[in-house]
Every structure is written in C-alpha cells, then in structure tokens.
Amino acid sequence: MTAADPAPYRALVHPAGTRRIDVIDQRALPHACTTIGIDDADTAALAIRAMWIRGAPLIGAVGAYALALALDDDAGDAGLARAHQALDATRPTAVNLRWALDRVVAAVSPLPAEARAAAAWREADAIAAEDVAANHAIGGHGLRLLRELAARRPGPVRVMTHCNAGALATCGWGTATAPIFLAHAEGIALHVFVSETRPRLQGANLTAWELRQRGIPHTLFVDGASGLLMQRRDVDIVIVGADRVARNGDVCNKIGTYDKALAAADNGVPFYAAVPSPTLDPALASGAMIPIEARDADEVLSVAGVDRQGRAARVTVAPAGTQVVNYAFDVTPARLVTGLITERGVAVASAEGIGALFPERMR
Numbered sequence: 239m240t241a242a243d244p245a246p247y248r249a250l251v252h253p254a255g256t257r258r259i260d261v262i263d264q265r266a267l268p269h270a271c272t273t274i275g276i277d278d279a280d281t282a283a284l285a286i287r288a289m290w291i292r293g294a295p296l297i298g299a300v301g302a303y304a305l306a307l308a309l310d311d312d313a314g315d316a317g318l319a320r321a322h323q324a325l326d327a328t329r330p331t332a333v334n335l336r337w338a339l340d341r342v343v344a345a346v347s348p349l350p351a352e353a354r355a356a357a358a359w360r361e362a363d364a365i366a367a368e369d370v371a372a373n374h375a376i377g378g379h380g381l382r383l384l385r386e387l388a389a390r391r392p393g394p395v396r397v398m399t400h401c402n403a404g405a406l407a408t409c410g411w412g413t414a415t416a417p418i419f420l421a422h423a424e425g426i427a428l429h430v431f432v433s434e435t436r437p438r439l440q441g442a443n444l445t446a447w448e449l450r451q452r453g454i455p456h457t458l459f460v461d462g463a464s465g466l467l468m469q470r471r472d473v474d475i476v477i478v479g480a481d482r483v484a485r486n487g488d489v490c491n492k493i494g495t496y497d498k499a500l501a502a503a504d505n506g507v508p509f510y511a512a513v514p515s516p517t518l519d520p521a522l523a524s525g526a527m528i529p530i531e532a533r534d535a536d537e538v539l540s541v542a543g544v545d546r547q548g549r550a551a552r553v554t555v556a557p558a559g560t561q562v563v564n565y566a567f568d569v570t571p572a573r574l575v576t577g578l579i580t581e582r583g584v585a586v587a588s589a590e591g592i593g594a595l596f597p598e599r600m601r
C-alpha cells in the first residue's frame with residue numbers, strides 16, 4: 239500500500255485510453271466483489287441514484303465522469319445544461335456531486351463544442367487524482383491523533399466509525415479510514431468499532447469488509463450500542479466521514495452520526511469528522527439548510543443479504559404497511575465536533591476554523 243496505490247481494490251477506475259469507467263458494484267459486497275463497466279451517462283446516473291456506488295467523494299468523481307460521458311454524445315450548451323441538471327438530481331445531500339459537476343462545467347464551458355468532451359474527461363481524471371491525494375493527506379493528519387492516543391495508554395487504540403467512509407467511498411484511501419490504514423501500516427495496534435448502519439448496512443457490508451481485507455481487528459455493533467460502548471470506556475476516538483459541512487462547521491453525515499456525537503460529548507470521547515475540501519459548503523450558513531435525502535420505506539421494512547446457501551435474499555422485518563421515516567443523513571452541530579480532519583490539517587469546526595485553513599473558500 240503506497241500513496242500511489244492506496245488499496246488492494248479500487249472503487250473507481252478510468253482505464254487509460256478508454257471512454258469508460260469501471261466501478262465496484264457495492265450492492266454485492268461483502269458477498270462478491272464485482273466490477274461494472276459504465277460507458278454511458280444514463281447508466282452512470284443510475285449507478286449514483288441506485289447506489290451501485292456511494293460515498294460523497296466517489297459520488298462526486300463518478301458524477302464528473304458521467305458528465306464527460308454525456309458530452310461524448312452531446313457537447314452543445316443545451317446538452318451540457320441538461321446533463322448537469324439530471325446528474326445533480328441523482329442524490330441531494332453530498333455536496334461533492336454539485337461541486338464536481340460545477341467544476342467540469344466551468345472547465346468546458348469556454349471551449350468549442352468539439353473540444354469539450356476530452357476536456358471533461360481530463361477534469362474528471364484530475365478530480366479523481368486530487369481525491370486520492372486528499373485522502374492521503376487526511377490520513378497523515380489523522381495519523382498524528384492516533385499516534386498521540388497510542389502513546390497515552392497500553393493496548394490498541396479503539397476507534398469508532400460509522401457507515402463507510404472508506405476506500406469504497408472515495409477514489410483512494412477513504413477519509414475516516416485513511417488514518418486507520420496509515421496507522422495500521424505503521425504498526426500501531428488498533429481496534430475499530432464498526433456500526434452496522436441501518437438501513438443499508440454500509441458499516442456491516444462495506445467497512446467490515448475493508449478492514450478484513452487489510453487484517454485490521456474490528457468489532458461490529460448494532461447502531462443502538464454506541465452510547466453504551468462509550469459509557470463503558472471502550473472507545474478512545476470517533477472518526478466519521480461527512481457528506482456536507484456548512485459554513486459554521488455543522489457536519490452532515492449518515493443518519494446516526496449525531497447520536498454518536500452526543501454520546502461522545504457526554505462521555506468525553508473526542509469526535510472527529512474527516513472532511514476533504516470538496517465536502518465543504520460555505521454557501522450554507524448552517525447545517526439546518528442542508529437538504530436531507532429521504533429514501534424508500536422498503537429499505538427500513540426489509541433487510542437484504544444472502545441466505546446460508548449463499549443465495550441473495552431480501553426479508554421483511556416489519557408488518558406490511560407500517561409507516562416509515564427513512565432520512566439517510568443527519569446533522570451534527572459544530573459544538574459536538576472536536577475537529578475536522580481536512581487535507582490541510584485539523585480545523586476547528588467553525589467558520590473561523592475552516593477559514594484559517596481554506597481562506598479562499600470562505601470569501
């Protein structure tokens with residue numbers, strides 16, 4: 239594992255010389271690791287909307303490639319605007335998608351139509367490469383926190399995480415997992431507490447799989463257990479990802495993150511969000527303005543997995559017709575966040591803190 243080659247698997251690859259991307263079909267994990275080739279914009283949009291791929295930075299990068307695919311077919315102004323709008327509507331909460339789409343539009347708009355598609359592919363490649371570098375830098379800053387904890391008491395550093403902010407959510411190392419992967423590579427003993435993350439089980443299906451791939455000790459727990467684990471002093475630090483961070487430092491992430499931050503604050507456990515700069519949204523004054531995705535009731539009414547014969551199955555877990563609320567994300571107020579681990583260092587979760595590291599974003 240090196241900075242250039244962060245993972246034994248890659249969630250997204252653009253094979254050199256092609257106009258195609260290959261993505262891991264995350265719906266099949268942890269039971270199978272299969273790759274899907276995507277060579278048209280509609281399929282790329284479906285991959286985002288139907289969560290074949292997911293995770294804020296990965297959604298952004300796939301969105302950028304999807305726009306390049308759209309421009310392969312129609313590079314006129316109307317086609318560009320239509321594709322931007324359609325892709326932007328696929329998932330509402332992670333700001334990385336809008337950020338990446340806007341960036342591609344800004345790069346290609348001044349160009350003649352015949353030059354736009356190639357420029358969009360170059361921009362998408364740059365977005366993906368910058369994500370790998372940002373992951374690695376976040377890993378380095380988070381590693382320092384883990385080293386300090388390792389020096390403080392004997393035994394493994396016990397890290398709690400939520401959902402999947404791993405390599406599968408990015409183009410490289412992951413965000414919340416990057417410090418973990420670097421610390422493990424450095425020989426720091428770790429134990430990762432992974433929350434299941436109902437309803438879609440990204441913790442159980444994806445984060446547990448990633449940790450197993452690397453041989454990092456971990457324990458899976460049901461979402462409701464995070465408070466008890468912290469009360470029992472089983473956790474030294476919480477590190478989660480983020481889908482959007484408002485100007486004041488409020489952190490929007492997978493539903494259940496707020497509960498963990500509350501329990502962490504009540505038990506004196508430091509709570510960090512790993513935040514690459516495309517996840518910052520300084521246009522929104524506070525987290526209350528962040529659009530929260532509401533998803534299908536069936537995700538809550540049923541659970542998908544494989545049976546003991548290895549056959550895919552979805553089983554119902556509540557009476558048919560039960561009313562459901564299925565918000566996919568929540569907002570953790572900045573006051574509960576110990577720090578934002580960014581590619582430029584650890585920021586205080588506030589406008590001043592973010593502005594100190596990213597002054598150009600706060601104007």
Ligand code: MRU
Nearest residue numbers: 292293294403407413479480492
């Ligand atoms: O609904 P998902 O699986 O796309 O949600 C993912 C998360 O909430 C992650 O924690 C977040 O995107 C950060 S990924 C580096």
